[in-house]
Amino acid sequence: MVSERGLQVLRAIVEDYVDTREPVGSKAIVERHAFGVSAATIRNDMALLEDEDLIAAPHTSSGRVPTDKGYRVFVDHLADVRPLSSAQRTAISSFLGDPGDLDDVLARTVRALTQLTGQVAIVQYPSFARANVSHVELVQLGGGRMLVIVVTDTGRVSQRMAFVRDDFDDADLGRIRAELGTLLVGRSVRDGLQRIADRLESAAAMTAPHEAATAAIVRVVAEELDEFRQDRLVMAGSATLARREADFRGSIYPLLEAIEEQVTILRLMGEMVADENGLAASIGRENEPFGLAEASVVASDYDATGSRARVGVMGPTRMDYPSNLAAVRAVARYLTRMLEEDESSR
Amino acid sequence: MVSERGLQVLRAIVEDYVDTREPVGSKAIVERHAFGVSAATIRNDMALLEDEDLIAAPHTSSGRVPTDKGYRVFVDHLADVRPLSSAQRTAISSFLGDPGDLDDVLARTVRALTQLTGQVAIVQYPSFARANVSHVELVQLGGGRMLVIVVTDTGRVSQRMAFVRDDFDDADLGRIRAELGTLLVGRSVRDGLQRIADRLESAAAMTAPHEAATAAIVRVVAEELDEFRQDRLVMAGSATLARREADFRGSIYPLLEAIEEQVTILRLMGEMVADENGLAASIGRENEPFGLAEASVVASDYDATGSRARVGVMGPTRMDYPSNLAAVRAVARYLTRMLEEDESSR
DNA sequence: AATTGGCACTCCAGTCATGCGAGTGCCAGA
DNA sequence: TCTGGCACTCGCATGACTGGAGTGCCAATT
Numbered sequence: 001m002v003s004e005r006g007l008q009v010l011r012a013i014v015e016d017y018v019d020t021r022e023p024v025g026s027k028a029i030v031e032r033h034a035f036g037v038s039a040a041t042i043r044n045d046m047a048l049l050e051d052e053d054l055i056a057a058p059h060t061s062s063g064r065v066p067t068d069k070g071y072r073v074f075v076d077h078l079a080d081v082r083p084l085s086s087a088q089r090t091a092i093s094s095f096l097g098d099p100g101d102l103d104d105v106l107a108r109t110v111r112a113l114t115q116l117t118g119q120v121a122i123v124q125y126p127s128f129a130r131a132n133v134s135h136v137e138l139v140q141l142g143g144g145r146m147l148v149i150v151v152t153d154t155g156r157v158s159q160r161m162a163f164v165r166d167d168f169d170d171a172d173l174g175r176i177r178a179e180l181g182t183l184l185v186g187r188s189v190r191d192g193l194q195r196i197a198d199r200l201e202s203a204a205a206m207t208a209p210h211e212a213a214t215a216a217i218v219r220v221v222a223e224e225l226d227e228f229r230q231d232r233l234v235m236a237g238s239a240t241l242a243r244r245e246a247d248f249r250g251s252i253y254p255l256l257e258a259i260e261e262q263v264t265i266l267r268l269m270g271e272m273v274a275d276e277n278g279l280a281a282s283i284g285r286e287n288e289p290f291g292l293a294e295a296s297v298v299a300s301d302y303d304a305t306g307s308r309a310r311v312g313v314m315g316p317t318r319m320d321y322p323s324n325l326a327a328v329r330a331v332a333r334y335l336t337r338m339l340e341e342d343e344s345s346r
Numbered sequence: 347m348v349s350e351r352g353l354q355v356l357r358a359i360v361e362d363y364v365d366t367r368e369p370v371g372s373k374a375i376v377e378r379h380a381f382g383v384s385a386a387t388i389r390n391d392m393a394l395l396e397d398e399d400l401i402a403a404p405h406t407s408s409g410r411v412p413t414d415k416g417y418r419v420f421v422d423h424l425a426d427v428r429p430l431s432s433a434q435r436t437a438i439s440s441f442l443g444d445p446g447d448l449d450d451v452l453a454r455t456v457r458a459l460t461q462l463t464g465q466v467a468i469v470q471y472p473s474f475a476r477a478n479v480s481h482v483e484l485v486q487l488g489g490g491r492m493l494v495i496v497v498t499d500t501g502r503v504s505q506r507m508a509f510v511r512d513d514f515d516d517a518d519l520g521r522i523r524a525e526l527g528t529l530l531v532g533r534s535v536r537d538g539l540q541r542i543a544d545r546l547e548s549a550a551a552m553t554a555p556h557e558a559a560t561a562a563i564v565r566v567v568a569e570e571l572d573e574f575r576q577d578r579l580v581m582a583g584s585a586t587l588a589r590r591e592a593d594f595r596g597s598i599y600p601l602l603e604a605i606e607e608q609v610t611i612l613r614l615m616g617e618m619v620a621d622e623n624g625l626a627a628s629i630g631r632e633n634e635p636f637g638l639a640e641a642s643v644v645a646s647d648y649d650a651t652g653s654r655a656r657v658g659v660m661g662p663t664r665m666d667y668p669s670n671l672a673a674v675r676a677v678a679r680y681l682t683r684m685l686e687e688d689e690s691s692r
Numbered sequence: 693a694a695t696t697g698g699c700a701c702t703c704c705a706g707t708c709a710t711g712c713g714a715g716t717g718c719c720a721g722a
Numbered sequence: 723t724c725t726g727g728c729a730c731t732c733g734c735a736t737g738a739c740t741g742g743a744g745t746g747c748c749a750a751t752t
Binding site: 039044062 | 723724725726727730731732733
């Protein structure tokens with residue numbers, strides 16, 4: 001069994017290794033940390049830690065390096081998430097100070113977070129599945145093109161083009177608008193999709209005038225609602241990976257690809273399990289199912305108008321977990337506060 | 347002076363070096379290419395090429411490598427842009443086959459291009475500065491939030507939130523809509539911005555009812571028009587850079603950063619000078635002002651509803667210029683044709 | 693004048709031997 | 723349970739050596 005001091009040794013190893021990228025030896029530990037025991041004692045502890053697979057030696061008789069499991073124990077039991085410096089706090093508020101619409105706020109958030117941590121920053125959009133449709137607007141552009149705009153009460157807006165054969169006069173357009181209104185406004189995104197499906201199958205509607213065009217428009221609305229249902233991400237800081245390349249045994253290719261694909265990261269972020277503080281970490285090999293076995297993700301939940309979502313950072317397994325945890329927590333809190341203010345000012 | 351055969355030697359060096367990444371020596375040239383002369387003769391030619399700074403030796407008595415200037419001569423005089431294989435052609439049309447709105451088509455284009463070349467693909471949006479405003483739409487969302495939608499006759503749509511103090515009744519809203527309509531509809535983006543500026547200074551308007559709110563809305567419209575005026579990009583394939591890392595003496599950091607920033611690449615693409623076929627290349631050190639001295643960009647103009655824009659690829663200086671030129675040309679032609687069809691079907 | 697074979701020379705890249713130092717593992721003693 | 727001591731293991735840097743690829747140049751040939 002690993003002793004209390006053994007865990008402190010693990011902490012020291014993680015901290016020093018993250019600091020220096022050098023495997024850390026027993027002598028270095030007694031020099032840099034005030035353990036009050038000799039190097040030989042530390043060595044005994046290290047042997048225990050190695051038995052538990054918390055640290056490993058890259059080569060026989062070289063310093064030790066934390067394993068993924070070691071990082072996990074460090075994060076779960078040893079990392080004290082220390083609050084940010086005041087400089088960092090002002091950095092956050094200067095980035096996020098001004099209000100704006102959701103896209104705007106999240107775009108600034110993600111930049112603030114990559115700035116703060118020097119890692120790839122990820123901000124998940126709040127889920128809109130439970131949001132309600134508040135407006136459906138049609139704008140006729142001529143030539144059979146119709147702009148279909150859908151707005152939810154959480155402030156999300158989507159616009160998309162529908163191609164209908166002919167243009168309509170105002171009366172017909174009004175009728176279609178009215179139909180969409182009764183069909184969708186006030187309904188949740190989920191309900192709306194269901195009602196659209198019903199509508200498209202309904203025999204009664206089939207015979208309605210302008211049915212072909214109306215159906216085309218309704219289908220476009222369904223696409224837009226479906227997009228609301230899917231979660232979305234914004235990311236920034238992919239260039240920082242080039243700086244950290246030495247920390248990846250393989251290449252940074254999988255990370256860059258995941259960043260471009262988005263969907264992998266979306267799934268990964270979705271599956272992470274947060275602790276009671278809303279913080280979560282997924283370390284190294286734990287991300288193997290996503291092809292990101294050399295990366296770690298640290299994330300924090302935030303609240304946005306009733307639904308939860310996450311902000312996080314992604315980087316090499318050898319990262320400064322306490323700082324990154326502190327940063328995502330601070331940003332998530334700030335974001336929650338901002339979005340609440342926004343809500344209450346409506 | 348470099349002889350005709352000397353240029354063929356340069357071509358051989360460029361081709362072999364791009365192929366193998368090994369500096370190429372005189373012996374390798376006579377083996378791989380049927381010059382019908384001896385290695386010693388090639389050596390004499392190579393000495394000339396070196397005097398002209400078209401090739402260089404990484405170390406004394408090692409093979410030769412093309413210089414940036416050498417690539418330039420190769421691209422200008424030696425590269426025959428051979429047509430794509432039929433497999434590649436079908437790949438393009440299967441990617442780009444279906445019609446859709448502009449965002450959609452360009453998104454698929456950029457993916458097709460990165461697929462085709464294995465490089466970072468860049469597609470510039472057509473410039474909308476000369477486009478005309480065709481619709482301005484206001485959607486009241488309640489709580490003093492107003493969605494402002496602007497549409498141009500080139501099919502570009504922008505939506506943005508304005509924060510006005512209070513909500514309006516339909517009559518007032520109608521008045522504001524009408525004012526925006528007479529102010530902007532049918533005007534070019536450029537004119538529209540000017541007219542907005544005039545409107546905001548006009549003494550007459552100052553005293554109008556709901557002036558504060560109207561002014562807020564007009565300012566939001568101005569932001570949207572301004573966004574139209576700025577060129578935009580879509581990119582894909584940044585992950586491919588991780589694969590080509592060995593081709594960058596320094597790191598890929600500047601490239602990744604440029605991709606994230608976008609504006610650098612926008613300027614670079616804008617300043618490239620196309621030949622009579624609409625093709626352009628910017629090679630290595632020529633990109634130094636943009637911090638991309640180890641990268642090359644190959645681009646082709648395309649036509650979109652009256653305005654020109656570019657598609658291109660970015661990669662290491664050591665790239666397969668003929669293939670990439672062929673790919674961007676083919677994609678640009680395809681894109682032009684698609685957008686024209688789209689236009690004529692309106 | 694252009695081309696060629698020959699030859700001396702350069703320099704890279706790989707291999708091997710060597711020594712040093714950091715670090716470990718283990719043991720006997722406190 | 724901790725400690726000092728000691729033998730041992732490797733990694734890594736250094737330096738010497740060598741083979742080979744490639745050049746540059748020159749005199750001879752066409």
